[in-house]
Amino acid sequence: GEDVEQSLFLSVREGDSSVINCTYTDSSSTYLYWYKQEPGAGLQLLTYIFSNMDMKQDQRLTVLLNKKDKHLSLRIADTQTGDSAIYFCAENHGGYNKLIFGAGTRLAVHP
């Protein structure tokens, strides 16, 4: 089946690290994605990871993939108020172009 799950809410202090978690069920997914959606805005592709990788780092962002457990995480270092948004993980179902999205994690950054 197609299912992507995320925790709905995360609150962190400015300057701390944020870790957003995601689990998925489709073992045939070839890519897993992280998108950011700010209020009233569209989706911004933050990063993605190929399924044969276990880590990808891009500036403040680190993606970890545990393919055995079908667990994906996004770590944001030195979280800033501008990082406040909803973060969606997504998988490409069956290795094709169709993306299955999680419900989104609302990240709130407070001083």
Added chain:
Amino acid sequence: SAVISQKPSRDICQRGTSLTIQCQVDSQVTMMFWYRQQPGQSLTLIATANQGSEATYESGFVIDKFPISRPNLTFSTLTVSNMSPEDSSIYLCSVEIVNEQFFGPGTRLTVL
């Protein structure tokens, strides 16, 4: 990457009417997608639109309700037909370029 624009950005419509949403990309792409994001929800794929062929609809979505056009490699339209308040959502188009899917800014539709 790709620059994607959508028109209109938002609209308020009466039930029973139809609205056509346009999606324009700044480069030629084979596949374009239409998603729906209902209030406070995640995104759900409506259909995949390839140029020169009929759109492929996901379970729960039908062509009579959401007709799609794909006249060329940079443009697509989605029509929301015979609207009801349950169609109030954000509608987003997206394109895939080398394993990355990019999204337009969305069209926020409110049906009264």
